[in-house]
Amino acid sequence: MPIRITEKRLKDKRFRDTEEAIVMAFFVLKDKIICLKRLIKTADISRSTLYRHHENINKIVPDYEEYMVSKYKRFIQRLLKFKRIDLKTLYVQTLSFMSNNHKIMAFLLEFDNHSFLEEMIGFLKPKIISVSKITDQEVMSIYLKEVVCLIEEWGRAGFDSKKIDGTVDKIMFLTNTAYFRLNPIKRLA
Secondary structure, three states: OOOOOOHHHHHOHHHHHHHHHHHHHHHHOOOOOOOHHHHHHHHOOOHHHHHHHOOOHHHHHHHHHHHHHHHHHHHHHHHHOOOOOOHHHHHHHHHHHHHHOHHHHHHHHHHOOOHHHHHHHHOOHHHHHHHHOOOOHHHHHHHHHHHHHHHHHHHHOOOOHHHHHHHHHHHHHHHHHHHHHHHHHHHHO
């Protein structure tokens, strides 16, 4: 049974070093077909070590997605307890969270279809609805994809904490105009 990735496990130096070796091997092999033999050789770990950490090589990225989504969910739930927190502050905190976890976020952006970002931003739906007045699921889905594109663009530029405010301003523009921009699309369909 593989060990789940958690904050506690990542504080263990041996566990963290092994995970870093696995992630680095993924980056080294990213332009090649990633197979078990190549991965364990590149990471300089044994097959049994890999299986202690992950069910199989196809579970490595989903394991990290699950870890980041659950970590972000706990983070955002603590913030949402403050009733007066506004959406812009939540987005600033979200990008700060991503910047603080930039190594894992960069790994996921490189190897994932980015659905984990939509899932993360989806935790903000109650605040998004209250600000943007978007209640239609299809329109909300389009809005989330727009926000994810902006976050991906910022992430690909290096998760620069100095560019958080500019990115959040773009997101807030999308949010404030979403109802008028996207609802006509729904009416035409």
